Amino acid sequence: MKLTPLQKRxxxxxxxxxxxxxxxxxxIDIFTILIFFLLSSATGVEILPSHKAVKLPYSTAExxxxxxxxxxxxxxxxxxxxxxxxxxxxxMAAEGDLIAPLQAELERLRTQRKxxxxxxxxxxxxxTVMGDxxxxxxxxxxxxxxxxxxxxTDVSFAVIRKYEAS
Amino acid sequence: xxxxxxxxxxxxxxxTAFINLIVVLVPFLLSxxxxxxxxxxxxxxxxxxxxxxxxxxxxxxxxxxxxxxALEVGDRIxxxxxxxxxxxxxxxxxxxxxxxxxxxxxxxxxxSATVLASPETPYDVLVQVMDAVRATYRAAGAELxxxxxxxxxxxxxxxxxxxx
Numbered sequence: 001m002k003l004t005p006l007q008k009r010x011x012x013x014x015x016x017x018x019x020x021x022x023x024x025x026x027x028i029d030i031f032t033i034l035i036f037f038l039l040s041s042a043t044g045v046e047i048l049p050s051h052k053a054v055k056l057p058y059s060t061a062e063x064x065x066x067x068x069x070x071x072x073x074x075x076x077x078x079x080x081x082x083x084x085x086x087x088x089x090x091x092m093a094a095e096g097d098l099i100a101p102l103q104a105e106l107e108r109l110r111t112q113r114k115x116x117x118x119x120x121x122x123x124x125x126x127x128t129v130m131g132d133x134x135x136x137x138x139x140x141x142x143x144x145x146x147x148x149x150x151x152x153t154d155v156s157f158a159v160i161r162k163y164e165a166s
Numbered sequence: 167x168x169x170x171x172x173x174x175x176x177x178x179x180x181x182t183a184f185i186n187l188i189v190v191l192v193p194f195l196l197s198x199x200x201x202x203x204x205x206x207x208x209x210x211x212x213x214x215x216x217x218x219x220x221x222x223x224x225x226x227x228x229x230x231x232x233x234x235x236a237l238e239v240g241d242r243i244x245x246x247x248x249x250x251x252x253x254x255x256x257x258x259x260x261x262x263x264x265x266x267x268x269x270x271x272x273x274x275x276x277x278s279a280t281v282l283a284s285p286e287t288p289y290d291v292l293v294q295v296m297d298a299v300r301a302t303y304r305a306a307g308a309e310l311x312x313x314x315x316x317x318x319x320x321x322x323x324x325x326x327x328x329x330x
Contacts, residue, residue, distance in 0.1 A: 031188040038195035057293040138285035156206040
């Protein structure tokens with residue numbers, strides 16, 4: 001069978017073309033879904049800072065965290081809004097419930113944060129305690145007592161949310 | 167006569183730029199993603215100005231005392247209701263939840279409870295006990311149904327002597 005020059009050309013072209021076309025459709029599908037999922041989950045604004053050293057307890061509590069003063073109690077240090085104010089060892093060794101440096105720091109924050117509207121007065125008295133799972137109640141009690149002395153009366157505990165029937 | 171047929175090339179999309187973008191974005195978002203959702207457990211502290219409380223007869227003042235070896239559920243007036251010995255893995259919060267649910271049915275209007283911890287109680291145990299007293303969750307299909315029990319929880323120090 002005789003081919004016209006045009007047909008020969010088309011055949012040559014088809015023969016010489018290497019088919020190394022990867023099939024990326026499934027990959028793109030997965031990535032697109034992942035991106036949407038991650039973008040939508042990343043929109044939640046983080047109010048509470050997360051520390052690697054502090055392992056929060058699990059709880060079924062549902063209340064969302066508010067923007068308050070955060071007192072972090074790790075196994076070694078006590079931090080107020082990220083600044084170390086005391087070490088756990090010296091607090092545990094101390095007699096009495098008052099932690100003087102913590103009280104000073106909290107009182108400093110209290111005077112710094114002036115409330116403008118009367119309604120927000122209650123919110124300025126709130127403090128969130130992020131405590132490690134292993135800390136004893138004795139230490140927690142000292143922290144709470146000090147917070148109460150520094151006029152932070154509204155204490156809440158930060159926990160990791162778990163979904164579990166009891 | 168030979169039919170001239172145009173051989174069609176398959177349509178191909180140029181997606182390289184898109185894939186580049188996605189390959190950069192996915193690891194970035196994965197590294198910043200937070201998979202633990204945080205929430206807070208509210209405490210109710212007694213008001214500063216509250217005077218001496220009038221104790222009524224048929225009113226429940228629920229107290230849960232965390233001992234190293236057991237949980238003691240009691241009423242501040244009526245005394246010990248039940249002592250729940252610890253299981254193999256710490257306090258038996260399931261039994262506590264069942265008991266508290268039964269108490270809630272007897273006193274539906276009471277909302278406050280007190281959890282009393284000894285100095286060496288770990289924070290984790292305290293939170294678990296508070297959870298059991300605060301609310302109960304029941305699995306109904308894929309959903310968790312939430313029943314509020316005694317949501318206003320105060321915490322305090324356990325009395326030293328064991329109640330019998």
